[in-house]
Amino acid sequence: MSDLEIRESVVRGGIGQSPLRPDGVSKAEGSYLFSSDLSADNMLIGKTLRSPHQHARILSIDTSKALAMQGVHTVITADDVPGKPTYGLISSDQPVFAGEVVRYIGEPIAAVVADDEDICARAIAAIDVVYETLPALTDARFAADPESMEIHPDGNVIREQNVVCGDLSVVGDVIVEDRYTIGMQDQAFLGLEAALAIPDADGAGVECHVATQWLHEDLAQIAACLDLPETAIRMVLGGVGGAFGGREDISLQVHVCLLALATGRPVKMHYSRSESFLGHVHRHPAEIWMRHHATQDGRIVKIEAEFIFDGGAYASTSSAVLVNAVTHTQGPYKCDNAYVRGVAVRTNNLPCGAMRGFGVVQACFAHERQMDLLAQKCNLEPLEIRRRNAMATGDRLITGQTVESVAPVREIIAGLAAIPEPSETLHSNGHPYGLPGGAGNTTRSSDVVRGVGYGLAIKNLMYSEAFDDYSTARCRLDDGVITLKFATAEVGQGFITIAAQIARSTLGLEDVRLDPIDTGVGSAGSTSASRQTWMSGGAVEAACLKVRQLIFEHVAATTGGDAFALVIEGDTLVNTTNGQRWPMLQIVSGLVIDEEVEFRHRPTVPLDENGQGDCHTAFAFVGHRAVVDVDVELGLVRVVEIATVQDVGRALNPLSVTGQIEGGIAQGLGLALMEEIIQRDGRIMNPSFTDYLIPTIADMPPVVAQLIEIPDPQAPMGAKGVGEPPTISSTPAIISAIQNAMNRSGGADTHLTRVPIRPSDIAKAVNSNLRD
Amino acid sequence: MPIAHPDSIEDLKEILRADTSIVLLAGGTDFMVGLNHGSTRLESDHLIVDLRSVAELSTVELDYRSKMLRLGAGVRWNDLLSGPIEDAAPCLSQSARTVGSHQIRTAGTIGGNVATASPAGDGVCALVALDASVVLTSHRGQRNVAVRDFATGPKTTVIEKDEFIERIDVPIVNGWQGYSKIGTRNAMVISVAGAAVVLSPDSQICRIALGSVGPTIIAADSASSFATTAIDWNTSSVSTDDLDQVVQLVRESASPINDHRSTASYRTHAVGVLVKRLIEQGLRSIKESV
Amino acid sequence: MTYTSDEKHFELTVNGSKHQVKDSFLGASLLSVLRDHIGMTGSKGACEEGECGSCSVLLDGNLVCSCLVLAASVTQSSIVTIEGLGGATDVQQAFVECGAIQCGFCSPGLVMAATNLLDRNPDPDVDDVREALAGNLCRCTGYGRILDAVQVAVDGRKRNKL
Incomplete structure (x- = not known):
């Protein structure tokens, strides 16, 4: 424990401070190179031909016309994939190129490489594919039916997972139930998919610069498809313009490497916005039924639930997303008895996979709407029903797992209650942005009803179910300069900032440099699951601690004395037995130490068929209060303020934490109010930023954030991941606030059960002339 | 596909008289979207006419005697937001403020909004309520068409191939x-x-x-x-x-x-x-x- | 007198310098020419339809989305891109210091928009800032730190005037 206290002392740019991002200036000045900005001499451009059909057999592909075009270098199809024809994060079920069957609109069929974009586009149009269309499976509920046609050799069901615990005969005094719908959300990172592949001179390997979340996983999947040893491929992180789960799966990586090897020239591929909607996985649309049983005084005694997740055409991470959903059914509340059924299925819709919140977003929306129903039924305030059921450290989850993480749920509730509510008169400032409808000038103050609502969430951190989850970091000390090497994908979240902070605080030295992020060191695992602060932060700390130990031993050997008596205080080495002090810079002068560490979290186990087992590593908790102004007659909403209390363990960089909280809430607000990929027969109706709306600066309210900093004993430096929780319960908090406003204006009969909520969903509660 | 930059209305008339495969480019906020996405394709025999070079198209004439606001087709949204135009045609000004973003309002023009004939055109809605008319000019002469009659359907209008929108005449309505x-x-x-x-x-x-x-x-x-x-x-x-x-x-x-x-x-x-x-x-x- | 310009080979004035553009394709946007022909990749493209603001540049002093400008049509204009701000401006510094930058993809466009706002209106209130920046999407920050950064830049300019 003395270590922790020592780290509290000051070294400039150490942990607990908010030093500037090392890439900040170059990003502000436009000189930072995103993967889409990369180029190479002699570079060609690649482009993908995609399926126009939801489900069809490919009868023939004629590329001859495209190949004959001036400026076209080659065209590749499934026949040109030398290795494994498929890839996938969990199960390898997705073809690099569809060969016999296409299963969704947008599935890659061929790739063209040409001198420029324009030629590529014309060559793509010149490829002649003959299809025999097949009936399509678009409804996830039908897909789960054993009688339904199978659309994939692996079957339609990607995973079924139940969670059964306790006494199922228990019946509550109070029972509330409803069905909930979550629309398909897109990560909508601004930096579109892009990669540059440079073949080795001898054609035996390739270097791929790509915006991704996990270099080593990409490497393994690419190597298998290319039939090359992993050593023949080098992955380098191209500047990443946001990720949010959408870059965990392979998109253009295999294609671009194949094209580079086929032509022997550097090849760049980059997606347009409309192609990006087809090119990466999305948040699963879900149908959830939940029934809560409680005592008269509002204590939950049993939960029943059913989850149906539409995984789209291929598995991606659907099975893990489903596990997250079913194991988070109860939310941050105690519950002894549960019967939860869950299934994730294949359909001929867009493939779905990881997005910030990963299954818990869907579960949380349902359980928080249920908590509001329960509060209403038990005549309790929304925070009171949550307080009565609040989980604490040591409680058992419905999976049988004991929550060992710090679980400050009651503190979160108390914190939310203590934050003053914004003034009622905020909207009368005269600017149209101050009212629902914003710039549209639709609403007068007298049309507005204020509403307040809450959402709470529990979120697992890191990977689950026995996954060998580790991160690698290397720390090289050379004459007072620390150089860190890791393959952790910096996607904007700021890991590179805290990595240096950790090194400074651990070693008492300020000059920290970062090696390029590539596969020249072991895997860091994915930048997802709120895991990098814990995992790669833990790896960097562990590597630095090893270096520190060697410094101590060196000092002990040269000065005589005991290495165990040495500590670092700020930028000073202290011998605790005699009080002797040396500046660290002086001590390490001329010293060269190089240490690499693989850091693992404690092992987890798979769930059994009843959903029992210690499948998760750790948990974080969060609460949100939304205050909204609603124009009920038109169904328009302005979010006035979001207050949040978040369990962060320890804020290694308070400014970064604030950024994660505000940014995560914006995505939660987006899901609540506007973000949905709308498919009709598998075709996206809104594949553009004109029609897939994400919040603008006019939509985001001020955020009042309070951090709960109780260092988690299991977490390196006590710090929990902070990325996902803000996205999770902000959504139901906003819906709850809208519900509250509707109830106040006489629409009490409607229970809001869908996100994103649409103006018509609100307006029809009080306007009987409105239909669906 | 060269680009013509006429510097007067007379020039513009002549260009439109001579050539039939012409694309009139105003603010570009709609046209360029089609080009970028490949839904609009330019061919080498197209002539693009850059309307921005015609200064006369950006004139604003406030005539309180005849109670008419004459807006050159090239007047931009941002120019409609405030000042005398806001006084003369407040609902047009309000509609301008709801259009896109500052960047879009910098580029987009009122003439372009009318010509595009979108059923969602913000400016057009205000103009119809104001009973404004479109002044169409060609080498053959000039004609006035009520804004309400100008669009015949989504993206279709009564404009002839040799015509262009010279200005919009907006009655100044008290009240x-x-x-x-x-x-x-x-x-x-x-x-x-x-x-x-x-x-x-x-x-x-x-x-x-x-x-x-x-x-x-x-x-x-x-x-x-x-x-x-x-x-x-x-x-x-x-x-x-x-x-x-x-x-x-x-x-x-x-x-x-x-x-x-x-x-x-x-x-x-x-x-x-x-x-x-x-x-x-x-x-x-x-x-x-x- | 009408003059005509060539759609494929033309000259642009960017950040005060003339740049010859050769073999541009028919209908190329200013954004694509800046990035692919002139090699200035500071302006970013995330939507290609004027919705994200990442490609914002100044065209004759006015803030526009460069993806919505036909490159060959602005040969007579003065274009200023993020590269032309000179670097380390007060607005850029405020963005870095206030945590307004995460992935940074929207940052060049936002810096252009904020800079343009402050030139037009040295004392904007928070709604003025929101209205001026509503055309610049950011997916990472939730905009809170961006508002903060603009305010810091405004305050800094006010202090310097005193």
Whole structure:
């Protein structure tokens, strides 16, 4: 424990401070190179031909016309994939190129490489594919039916997972139930998919610069498809313009490497916005039924639930997303008895996979709407029903797992209650942005009803179910300069900032440099699951601690004395037995130490068929209060303020934490109010930023954030991941606030059960002339 | 496909007279989207005519004697936001403020909005309520077409191949006017339903136009004439029943579709609410200003 | 007198310097020419339809989306891109210091928009800032730190005037 206290002392740019991002200036000045900005001499451009059909057999592909075009270098199809024809994060079920069957609109069929974009586009149009269309499976509920046609050799069901615990005969005094719908959300990172592949001179390997979340996983999947040893491929992180789960799966990586090897020239591929909607996985649309049983005084005694997740055409991470959903059914509340059924299925819709919140977003929306129903039924305030059921450290989850993480749920509730509510008169400032409808000038103050609502969430951190989850970091000390090497994908979240902070605080030295992020060191695992602060932060700390130990031993050997008596205080080495002090810079002068560490979290186990087992590593908790102004007659909403209390363990960089909280809430607000990929027969109706709306600066309210900093004993430096929780319960908090406003204006009969909520969903509660 | 930069209206007439495969480029905010996405393709025999080089198209003439605001087709949204234009045609100014973002308002022009003939055109909705007209010019001469008659359907208009929009003539109406539009976010959004209302106590006229509820911007004539007679112009008031009737007529004149942006049912509902609120607000404002 | 310009080979004035553009394709946007022909990749493209603001540049002093400008049509204009701000401006510094930058993809466009706002209106209130920046999407920050950064830049300019 003395270590922790020592780290509290000051070294400039150490942990607990908010030093500037090392890439900040170059990003502000436009000189930072995103993967889409990369180029190479002699570079060609690649482009993908995609399926126009939801489900069809490919009868023939004629590329001859495209190949004959001036400026076209080659065209590749499934026949040109030398290795494994498929890839996938969990199960390898997705073809690099569809060969016999296409299963969704947008599935890659061929790739063209040409001198420029324009030629590529014309060559793509010149490829002649003959299809025999097949009936399509678009409804996830039908897909789960054993009688339904199978659309994939692996079957339609990607995973079924139940969670059964306790006494199922228990019946509550109070029972509330409803069905909930979550629309398909897109990560909508601004930096579109892009990669540059440079073949080795001898054609035996390739270097791929790509915006991704996990270099080593990409490497393994690419190597298998290319039939090359992993050593023949080098992955380098191209500047990443946001990720949010959408870059965990392979998109253009295999294609671009194949094209580079086929032509022997550097090849760049980059997606347009409309192609990006087809090119990466999305948040699963879900149908959830939940029934809560409680005592008269509002204590939950049993939960029943059913989850149906539409995984789209291929598995991606659907099975893990489903596990997250079913194991988070109860939310941050105690519950002894549960019967939860869950299934994730294949359909001929867009493939779905990881997005910030990963299954818990869907579960949380349902359980928080249920908590509001329960509060209403038990005549309790929304925070009171949550307080009565609040989980604490040591409680058992419905999976049988004991929550060992710090679980400050009651503190979160108390914190939310203590934050003053914004003034009622905020909207009368005269600017149209101050009212629902914003710039549209639709609403007068007298049309507005204020509403307040809450959402709470529990979120697992890191990977689950026995996954060998580790991160690698290397720390090289050379004459007072620390150089860190890791393959952790910096996607904007700021890991590179805290990595240096950790090194400074651990070693008492300020000059920290970062090696390029590539596969020249072991895997860091994915930048997802709120895991990098814990995992790669833990790896960097562990590597630095090893270096520190060697410094101590060196000092002990040269000065005589005991290495165990040495500590670092700020930028000073202290011998605790005699009080002797040396500046660290002086001590390490001329010293060269190089240490690499693989850091693992404690092992987890798979769930059994009843959903029992210690499948998760750790948990974080969060609460949100939304205050909204609603124009009920038109169904328009302005979010006035979001207050949040978040369990962060320890804020290694308070400014970064604030950024994660505000940014995560914006995505939660987006899901609540506007973000949905709308498919009709598998075709996206809104594949553009004109029609897939994400919040603008006019939509985001001020955020009042309070951090709960109780260092988690299991977490390196006590710090929990902070990325996902803000996205999770902000959504139901906003819906709850809208519900509250509707109830106040006489629409009490409607229970809001869908996100994103649409103006018509609100307006029809009080306007009987409105239909669906 | 060279690009012509005429520097006068005379030049422009001649270019349009001579060549038939011409693309007129104003602010580019719509045209370029098609080009970027490949839905519009330029061929080498196309001639692009850069309207920005014609300074005369950006003139604004405020003629209070004939009560006419003459807006060159090249006047940009940002130029409509404030100042004398805001005084002369407030609902046009309000509609301009709802268009896109600052960047879009910097580039986009009122002439382009009219020519594009989108059923969601914000400026067009205001112009229809103001009973504005389009001045079409060609080497053959000039003709005036009411804005309400200019678009014949989504993206189709009565413009001839050799014509261009020289200006929009906007009557200056005393009284009150307003524009509202609904979108699913608070800024930078295409209208799901829009409405403009012009109330003139002097000429005792109420004119209503509706956006995004039909293939073109709709002049809600029956609602307008009912409101014109139902409003007590001496007291600037209207009975609740009569206002309900106006709303009913507005909804009957709408013929919206279901699409990914909203439902027909909601759009019908919403335009009624918007018009009701605009009339209420307008009459209150007129009463207060007396 | 009408003059015509060539759609494929033309000259642009960017950040005060003339740049020859050769073999541009028919209908190329200013954004694509800046990035692919002139090699200035500071302006970013995330939507290609004027919705994200990441490609914002100044065209004759006015803020526009360069993806919506036909490159060959602005040969007579003065274009200023993020590269032309000179670097380390007060607005850029405020963005870095206030945590307004995460992935940074929107940052060049936002810096252009904020800079343009402050030139037009040295004392904007928070709604003025929102209205001016509503055309610049950011997916990472939730905009809170961006508002903060603009305020810091405004305050800094006010202090310098005193």
